[in-house]
Amino acid sequence: MLPIYLFYFIVVAFANPFKHFGRSNDAKKQFLVSKLPGLYENIPEDDIPLMFAGQLELYPENKTHYFYWKFIDQNKIPEAENRTIFWLNGGPGCSSMDGALMEAGPFRINDNGEVTLNEGSWHKSGDIIFVDQPSGTGFSYSDVFDEELYQVSWHFLRFLEKYYEVFPEDLGNEIYIAGESYAGQYIPYIANGILNHNKNAEVPYNLKSLLIGNGWISPNEQSLSYLPYSVQAGMIKPSNPRWGQILKQHETCQKIVDKIDTANDDHVHEFEVVSTQCEAVLGLILEATQDDSLGRDQACYNMYDYTLKDSYPSCGMNWPPDLKTVTPFLNQENVQSDLNLIAPKHWRECTGSVARSFRASNSLPAIHLLPGILEEIEIVLFNGNRDVICNYIGTENMIKKLTWNGKKGFDEDIEPYTWLHNDSTRGYIKSARNLTFINVFDSSHMVPFDLPEVSRALMDLASNNFDEKDLEVVGGNTKKAFVTYPLGERQAKIKEAEAQDQDEVPLPSVTSDNSTSSSTSSSSSTAINSDAGEHEEKTSRVTRLIQLLVIAILIWGVVVLYSSYKSRPSSIIKSGPSGRKKNVQWADQLRQFQEDDDFPLNNSKNQSIFSKAFSKLTGGSDGRGNYAPTASEDIELGDRPSGHEVDDFIIESDDEEDHQPPAKPAK
Numbered sequence: 001m002l003p004i005y006l007f008y009f010i011v012v013a014f015a016n017p018f019k020h021f022g023r024s025n026d027a028k029k030q031f032l033v034s035k036l037p038g039l040y041e042n043i044p045e046d047d048i049p050l051m052f053a054g055q056l057e058l059y060p061e062n063k064t065h066y067f068y069w070k071f072i073d074q075n076k077i078p079e080a081e082n083r084t085i086f087w088l089n090g091g092p093g094c095s096s097m098d099g100a101l102m103e104a105g106p107f108r109i110n111d112n113g114e115v116t117l118n119e120g121s122w123h124k125s126g127d128i129i130f131v132d133q134p135s136g137t138g139f140s141y142s143d144v145f146d147e148e149l150y151q152v153s154w155h156f157l158r159f160l161e162k163y164y165e166v167f168p169e170d171l172g173n174e175i176y177i178a179g180e181s182y183a184g185q186y187i188p189y190i191a192n193g194i195l196n197h198n199k200n201a202e203v204p205y206n207l208k209s210l211l212i213g214n215g216w217i218s219p220n221e222q223s224l225s226y227l228p229y230s231v232q233a234g235m236i237k238p239s240n241p242r243w244g245q246i247l248k249q250h251e252t253c254q255k256i257v258d259k260i261d262t263a264n265d266d267h268v269h270e271f272e273v274v275s276t277q278c279e280a281v282l283g284l285i286l287e288a289t290q291d292d293s294l295g296r297d298q299a300c301y302n303m304y305d306y307t308l309k310d311s312y313p314s315c316g317m318n319w320p321p322d323l324k325t326v327t328p329f330l331n332q333e334n335v336q337s338d339l340n341l342i343a344p345k346h347w348r349e350c351t352g353s354v355a356r357s358f359r360a361s362n363s364l365p366a367i368h369l370l371p372g373i374l375e376e377i378e379i380v381l382f383n384g385n386r387d388v389i390c391n392y393i394g395t396e397n398m399i400k401k402l403t404w405n406g407k408k409g410f411d412e413d414i415e416p417y418t419w420l421h422n423d424s425t426r427g428y429i430k431s432a433r434n435l436t437f438i439n440v441f442d443s444s445h446m447v448p449f450d451l452p453e454v455s456r457a458l459m460d461l462a463s464n465n466f467d468e469k470d471l472e473v474v475g476g477n478t479k480k481a482f483v484t485y486p487l488g489e490r491q492a493k494i495k496e497a498e499a500q501d502q503d504e505v506p507l508p509s510v511t512s513d514n515s516t517s518s519s520t521s522s523s524s525s526t527a528i529n530s531d532a533g534e535h536e537e538k539t540s541r542v543t544r545l546i547q548l549l550v551i552a553i554l555i556w557g558v559v560v561l562y563s564s565y566k567s568r569p570s571s572i573i574k575s576g577p578s579g580r581k582k583n584v585q586w587a588d589q590l591r592q593f594q595e596d597d598d599f600p601l602n603n604s605k606n607q608s609i610f611s612k613a614f615s616k617l618t619g620g621s622d623g624r625g626n627y628a629p630t631a632s633e634d635i636e637l638g639d640r641p642s643g644h645e646v647d648d649f650i651i652e653s654d655d656e657e658d659h660q661p662p663a664k665p666a667k
């Protein structure tokens with residue numbers, strides 16, 4: 001009996017390292033993250049994810065490196081197996097470390113600059129990789145910056161190629177690409193690139209679905225929603241002294257949209273992705289609604305959550321409050337070394353020079369790519385309903401005008417579904433022909449920031465892991481609902497029900513499908529195997545062979561365990577009395593990492609790469625005349641250490657002039 005227990009111990013102890021350190025062992029180990037401030041103190045052992053991070057080289061010729069941070073749950077639920085989620089924040093130029101440390105990732109940063117646990121992390125729903133892109137964003141760096149959306153697509157495909165060289169075991173996994181805000185431009189471009197790549201690729205990428213939160217997909221169309229949204233939210237009334245000026249700007253934007261619509265071609269029109277005229281509507285509304293009477297900090301509506309206030313002219317750029325801890329955390333020297341940066345870099349939430357370079361003036365807005373993508377895969381568009389800048393009214397209006405899979409818009413006669421998560425209403429859903437729209441109640445521009453656990457269930461909505469039910473409502477009517485559950489609960493219930501069914505009705509036809517599941521009843525399994533005797537004899541021979549192997553592995557394992565135990569650094573091991581798998585695994589990883597540490601920080605070669613990239617990135621806007629200029633002078637809202645999503649709002653001085661309201665009803 002003892003050898004059997006030992007066998008299990010050895011297998012459990014070494015199964016994960018073998019899985020994660022296979023052929024690509026060497027490539028991977030330079031990216032292993034084995035410590036972070038607070039990791040072993042604040043995070044329960046079972047919740048410590050397996051992590052890889054670093055600056056992956058894409059193009060040596062211009063030193064382009066993309067930074068990524070990958071999180072793998074060590075106790076995966078079955079649904080999370082074989083699933084890879086890539087997460088992108090927007091900007092352009094805003095780091096996906098927002099996503100990692102304030103939204104969908106497993107950590108938050110506390111006031112002491114340490115990681116703490118986010119119970120609603122998406123990495124429980126699939127391996128998740130946060131990628132800083134395009135180059136120059138966050139910890140990514142390069143000699144050159146992107147200017148157009150198709151470059152984002154090319155370079156992300158290159159990133160994937162490099163990523164799968166390091167993680168070849170992920171190649172067959174289902175891919176979900178998720179993100180927010182300006183990533184509403186990136187993600188469809190990347191998806192389009194992947195689908196094209198797949199047409200003549202030997203190993204196609206298994207792209208499954210896209211999830212875009214508060215996406216900036218059809219900029220001008222969405223800008224037309226600022227006025228109706230602000231009125232509906234009670235931010236502004238027609239009695240406002242600037243009302244006429246705002247209407248005029250709104251109408252100017254409407255004319256641009258009409259012009260593009262009537263052109264009805266697939267050419268890039270002036271200001272199509274970046275229209276100073278359309279974006280100015282929001283700037284005007286924020287300006288017109290500023291109010292110092294509540295104090296300086298309350299002077300402006302937070303454009304990412306209208307229920308909050310901020311100082312003027314920041315209007316939300318100081319939000320979310322976690323930036324106060326996240327920014328210094330990522331700029332700790334030891335954290336940058338823990339994250340395996342070969343070129344340390346000052347981290348800022350959004351890099352203005354990336355945004356300034358990225359004008360996308362020769363790119364069609366991503367909305368044009370949606371119909372083609374929807375022919376092949378599903379897209380989920382979700383909106384936190386308190387966001388102004390990429391608000392849900394804009395998304396819904398954009399969908400109304402969109403024709404995909406043979407029809408225009410959602411069927412207006414059909415009532416939206418209620419989204420019920422863990423027995424409470426979380427929003428409403430419209431879904432048809434591969435496109436799903438979700439309005440998420442009580443949440444901002446960053447849905448996973450406000451509602452981490454609820455936001456994770458968006459993955460269930462995107463992967464068909466929900467029930468459709470009729471709900472009783474007052475008056476005896478019923479309402480249709482999509483119902484999601486806490487992590488893993490639905491699949492667990494399904495399994496349980498299947499197991500019960502099998503016990504009650506042992507039909508061979510049913511059980512044969514599930515013969516590998518442990519719950520197969522004995523009566524049905526004998527019914528299937530008419531040649532059971534021959535089968536068993538073969539099995540026993542194999543068993544004996546395995547037993548021999550086990551003994552060999554056992555001896556070897558004990559030796560390795562002992563030597564790794566002797567060399568394990570005590571700080572890394574929060575060893576419980578159980579001496580469980582993770583302790584062994586982490587010690588093993590760390591040992592390899594230390595032995596092969598050929599990436600010391602501050603070595604002179606890396607320093608020069610870094611300083612070059614750094615000076616370029618912090619050089620400000622001067623000397624950037626080779627980039628597409630803006631149509632008018634930018635007056636940015638606020639001096640920003642960071643800036644923010646869709647952050648270049650242009651306020652143009654305009655004559656105040658009364659104007660009749662255009663025929664644009666507020667919904």
Ligand SMILES: *[C@@H]1O[C@H](CO)[C@@H](O)[C@H](O)[C@H]1NC(C)=O
Pocket residue numbers: 374375376377378405433434
């Ligand atoms: C929808 O997506 C699936 C893949 O999920 C695809 O097979 C199908 O052709 C798409 N189109 C329509 C109209 O449903």
